[in-house]
Amino acid sequence: MVKAHLVFVPDQAIKKLIPPKPNDPTCTVASKRDKRFKLVHPVTPDQCHTLKTVLKHPLLITFVLAAFLTTAFIFIEPLCHCIQHVNCILFSQFTNNTICCNEKQTYITNIWENAETLPMPEQCAVIEDENRIDCLGQEFEIPGYACMLRDCCWSLPKNGSIRIPRCYYPARYRTYKITNVSSTDVGTVAYMKIVKNSTFYPNNVPMVKIDFVYRTEDILQVKIYDADKTRFQTPFPELPPMGPTAANNTKYVVEIDTEKTGFKILRKSNNQIIFDTQDFGGFIFSDQFLEISARLPSHHIYGLGQQRNDFKLDMNWKKITLFNHDQHPKPGTNLYGSHPFYLAMEESGDSSGVMLLNSNAMDIDLTPAPGITYRTIGGLLDFYIFLGPSPSDVVRQFTSLVGRPFLPPYWSLGFHLSRSGYKTLNETKKVWLRTRDAKIPFDTQWNDRDYMKNNNDFTYDNESFNGLPDFVDMLHKEGMHYMVKIDPGIGTGELPGTYLPYDEGIAQRVFVSDISGYRPFMGKVWNKKYTVYVDFFKRAAVDYWLTQLRRLHEIFAFDGTGLDMNDPTNFQNDSGRSCPNVSLEYPPFTPAIAGCYLSTHTLCM
CATH class of the missing domain: 3.20.20.80 (Glycosidases)
Known part of the structure; x- marks a missing residue:
């Protein structure tokens, strides 16, 4: 056996494989979309046992190049345990997977039951490498079948970069549908109803409300929250009263398409995209996992402290983790402060900025689209968008919101x-x-x-x-x-x-x-x-x-x-083990923080 990454197997390769017996009762497919699955090769119990030895842990899938299948890369579903009388492989043309299919196991059944929500091949093929949005949000890779359980795409990138996610959202990944939009002269309100639950993050919010508040002519608030229940909002900074302002006086435009998930913010003067979330990546709003992605105006992004980075941020699949941590400055680590604010220099020379008012631990991914993905573990998605147009204007607008430092005494300089x-x-x-x-x-x-x-x-x-x-x-x-x-x-x-x-x-x-x-x-x-x-x-x-x-x-x-x-x-670095066993301490998703627990080197949550 030779370990290998999974790759797409074209139809011509499948045709070279030995077909199964036409009426083999042990190989049935419980999918409503049988055309996606093809039975391709018999497997003996001895061969399954050999493959089983490669799988050292039931949750760690190993991709292998089977000695008896020289024309395709395969993996074996570990929960099958390669039990007696396994005599077929199930091949999924879309996911490029083979699965021991003697008996319905939990994961296999789940895949088949979710067949109606699986992305079609063309939804994956249209996503270029630079437009991939990570469907995992974790530092480790998962196999194709686990990616499929999230209704996502799995394939190797074209250029082979290890930074590019293998598991990524398909085109038109719809978790919520816009059901109602109403506008006034000083703002817009939209409601989004859930149409597909996130499998891996419990307690999805059924109805999300988005308030677009025209705070000033150059400051827009976009507040995304649970329409029915109150959630935690950071009490600091204490924001000053501001606006609202009439729509015809603003420098920005809000666009909403009821056939898409999300919204788009444009600069009114030149239609430059400032923050575009429409059908880009996945939108998830659960109790302890919130994710949203947006297209950005350029690759020239600055801010998102506190990390040890270059002044101009790396947009090549760069992950930035924000959660206060007493840590000597080293690259790729969350440090002493958290400032989810960035400034963008647009190709026209104008500048814009975005602040997420959220104090929970979070990961922020920067991608070459250019794009940004936020993943946080609580609170709201409360964005403030600053239209500048100069960098100093953006900073002035930002500090008018969060507060400015007091004038220091002369000697302190x-x-x-x-x-x-x-x-x-x-x-x-x-x-x-x-x-x-x-x-x-x-x-x-x-x-x-x-x-x-x-x-x-x-x-x-x-x-x-x-x-x-x-x-x-x-x-x-x-x-x-x-x-x-x-x-x-x-x-x-x-x-x-x-x-x-x-x-x-x-x-x-x-x-x-x-x-x-x-x-x-x-x-x-x-x-x-x-x-x-x-x-x-x-x-x-x-x-x-x-x-x-x-x-x-x-x-x-x-x-x-x-x-x-x-x-x-x-x-007390072991405080994580002494903190109460509650979801605030052990959320379903943990950002890429330094240490094993949220409470490592700090207090219990």
Whole structure:
């Protein structure tokens, strides 16, 4: 046996195969579309047993080149187990599969029962390599039969690139049908009714509503959500009231075709496609898996942080995963922040931008169509589309929505001297003095957590950093400034009554709770025992945090702080195994995050 990828077998190759006995009772096809399936060759039990040895795991299908079939690539359905009296192979011309078909097994039956929804060959043939949209969304490949269970196409790409998905959506992959569209002068509303459930993602939403809200002349909101039930929406950022604006004043046009799934956004001045989802890839809206794809105006795409990428993003089947994670910057990994916003430079020189307001973990695929696919595990698909037309206009429109940074003090724009590892105040002073003696101008001296006592927030070690308040005063007299790092995690390892930040936090209930709803979630960062985490979503946490900062400032007059480890970070990497066994922790789809669980290196969900 020689392992090989599955390839399409043309009719002329099939004709070379030995036909089965015409009235073989063991080879029947339970499909309503029998013309797709052809019985092509008898298989003996010994041959099936040989193939079975290749299949080491019932869920790991191995494609093999059978020694007794030299003209076609085949695979054997593992759940058949190649049991006694298997004497035929079933060949699917569309999926290029052969299946041991002695008895109806679960997967085979499913394939046959779904025959009416399988794509026709021409639906796959019309999809060029660059227009393929991955039907899996995972980092691994699956065999043709599993791809077929998703009603998708499976074939090797023409150019052989390993990045191009083998399993991809066919043309006109219809999961929802537009049933009603109504428009006013300030927006449009569309309803989409489900016509085909997603097999692999449970709890599909039966009716989806799309609100097209003309926020301003150059900002369009497209909000896609459950028409009947309320779903989670991220509470931050708090969006300002905006619009609506009359349609005849906008720079964009919304197009909806009731014969297609999705919508199209165009630039009014030149009909340039800005965001076109119509019959492109698959649209899925289930409880914990939401997927949508769109054609983009060009290959010149920027943004989608935070990842270590080139400034201009790679559109050659590039996957970008967004989910905050404390990770040293390396390519292909989700990092400290999540910013599902991109800016596109169009061929005309105009610019546009799109933000997805969704805080769940997500994968974003960039494809050479040019296209984009979003896969997220909760919430809504709430898009804001910015028409620019200049790059600075797009950024201005984006920040008018999410908020702009405060105007920093002039001194903060100067050079800052900072690193972890200044273990004592004397070491800090030496570095500061050495830099000054070298005539290197700088404005601000920092200390990382080394200044803390037992790595506890809002303290300082009056032994190794004895004299810190006087040093800060001296910096101020020299016209310089001093800043420190602070973490959101509060230590639990001190005796009751000896560490106010913990005692007061417990009393004020400002820490993140575990599944009980009242006990603080216990993690581990730098503290000597365990760590609890300030829940900044709670209003009381703001007053609590300000109180702790004021108290520390009374001890030494720092000029600012840097909030570190607020991804949030948890060093207990096995927390995924100790989190509750609920779907929020173990969703049906997990983006390509670093680690095995959503909670790896962070808190339970």
